[in-house]
Amino acid sequence: MQIVTGTGELVRLGRKTAKGVAGYDLAGLMVGSEGTLGVITEITVKLRPLQDPQRTVAGYFDSIVDAGRAVSAVAAAGLTPSALELVDRQCLIAVDAWKKMGLSVEANVVLLGRIDTAGVIGDQEAEKMLSCFDEAGATWSAVSTDQEEADALFAARRLAYPAMERLGPVLTEDVCVPKRAVPEMLARIEQIGIAHETTIANIAHAGDGNLHPLLITPRDDEPARARAQAAFADIIDAALELGGTVTGEHGVGLLKMEGLAQELDPVVLDMHRSVKNALDPHGILNPGKVFS
C-alpha cells in the first residue's frame, strides 16, 4: 500500500510475504480509516485461486423472521457459505414493478446461499443448507448447479437497491449483529417500522449478520422524514443492544458519527483521537469525519 502521510510524505506500508510481524500493522490501521490517517494512492492485493462454479441454494419464506432463523441455523451448523443473501417482500415487489421478474407472486422473502466447496463435500454442504432452510419453515427450496438460473436469482438481489430508489429517497442502514441475533434483529426492525409508521425494506448479507434496512421516505414529506430518522436511530439502538455494530461495511462518515460515539467506550474514542492526532498532526486528512 502506498500512502501520502499527514506530513506530506510518500511511503509504503504492508508486506510481500505470507507472514510478517515487523512493527505495527499500519496497513491494517489504514484500511477502513476513511482517509483520516493518510491518503491511499496505490494498493496491491493478494489473489486467491479461482473457485469452481458454485452451488446455489434458494429458499422462499413466508416471514422475514423465518428467513432469519434459517440464517442462524446455517451458522450454527458450521457452514461457511460464500454468500447468504436476503431479499424481503418490499424489495421483491419493487423489483417486479421495474423488471417484471414475477418473484413477489411466489415468495414473501427470498434467501440465496452459495457454497464454493468443490466435489461431493460441496454437494453435502448444499444439502445441509437446504435442510436448515426447510427446518426454519421454507415454503419452497432447491439446490441449483445451473449458473444461469443462479445468476437470475442473484439479479433480483442486485436490482433490489436501485428498484427501491425508484420509489423515493432511501435512508440506508448498515448494522451488523452476531449471526445468532439475526432473527431477533429482523423482528425488531419490523416492529420499529410499525412503531414509526415508516416503510422499511430489507436486503441483507444475512450470512454475515450484516443487514441493510432501507427506510423509504416519500419526497417532500417532512414529518415522514422525521419519523424515518427516529426509526434509523432505533435500529442502531437495537443493533448495539444485541452486541452488534452501527456499521458492518459502509463506514462512519458523517451519517454514523453519533452511532460510533454510542458504540465505542469514551476511552476507546480517545484512543482513536490520539492515533488520529499522531498521524495527522495538522488535522488536514478528511477533517470533521468519523469522530469530532
Added chain:
Amino acid sequence: MQIVTGTGELVRLGRKTAKGVAGYDLAGLMVGSEGTLGVITEITVKLRPLQDPQRTVAGYFDSIVDAGRAVSAVAAAGLTPSALELVDRQCLIAVDAWKKMGLSVEANVVLLGRIDTAGVIGDQEAEKMLSCFDEAGATWSAVSTDQEEADALFAARRLAYPAMERLGPVLTEDVCVPKRAVPEMLARIEQIGIAHETTIANIAHAGDGNLHPLLITPRDDEPARARAQAAFADIIDAALELGGTVTGEHGVGLLKMEGLAQELDPVVLDMHRSVKNALDPHGILNPGKVFS
C-alpha cells in the same frame, strides 16, 4: 480483546460480529505490538469448524535447494496447504542422535505437506503436491492418509529444535520471503554458512516462505560466536534484498531492533513512534523494545 491502556484504563477492543468498520482497527493494531501499545489481559477468538483428518504428503530431497523449488512449485500450482514444513540434514542427524528415528539414513532434506480439503478434491490436491515434489527432484515421495504415520513424520519436525539445542547455543532466525524466493533464499543461507564457517541448520514453515535457520555456536568459543553474528546479519540482508521481512512470526523484541530499522522506511518508523507516543504517553509500556 481486553487491554490496559498506557494511561491505566481498562477497555475492550474488537467486535462480536463477522464484519464491522466502526472506527480504526485498534484490536489489529494491538496484535503483534509486543506490549508496547497496551497490556492485553483477555482475548476471545473466533473458532472455525473442525477439519476432517488430513492427507500428508512427504518428500525426501538430496539438496535443500531442490526442496525449496518444490515449495515454490506448490505455491505456483495454486495449492494452499495447511502446512508445508521443511527439515534439513543437520536437523535430521540431530533428531536421530537423540531419538534414533533413522530418518537421516534415508533423506538429506524432508518436506512435509498437509492438505485439509476433504473428499476427492483433497485427493487431487495431494496428488498435485506430490507431482510438485517429484518434478523438483524428490528422491522419494508418498501421500499418506494414515494419521499415525503422519504424526511420526511431524514428530521429527517438532523435535528438530530441541534436538539442535542439545548441541549448543542456538541463534534462531525468523526471516520470511515471498514464496517464489524460497529456493534462492535457502541457497544464500547455505553460502552464508560456508562464508562465515558457521553451522546453519534449517527448519522452516516453508510453505509460508518463513525460514528458521538455526545458527549453532560451540559453547565458550567467542570467535565462533562472532562469526555466527556476522552470518545472522548477512541472512537478514539477503532476506530484505529478496523482498522479505526480518521477522515472520517471532517479533522484534531486542534481537531484531536493528533489522527492523533496516527494513522500514525512516518515515514509517517515525509513524510507529508517533503511534507509540499517542497510546503510551508516559513511555511505560515495554520500554526500549522494538524500536528506540
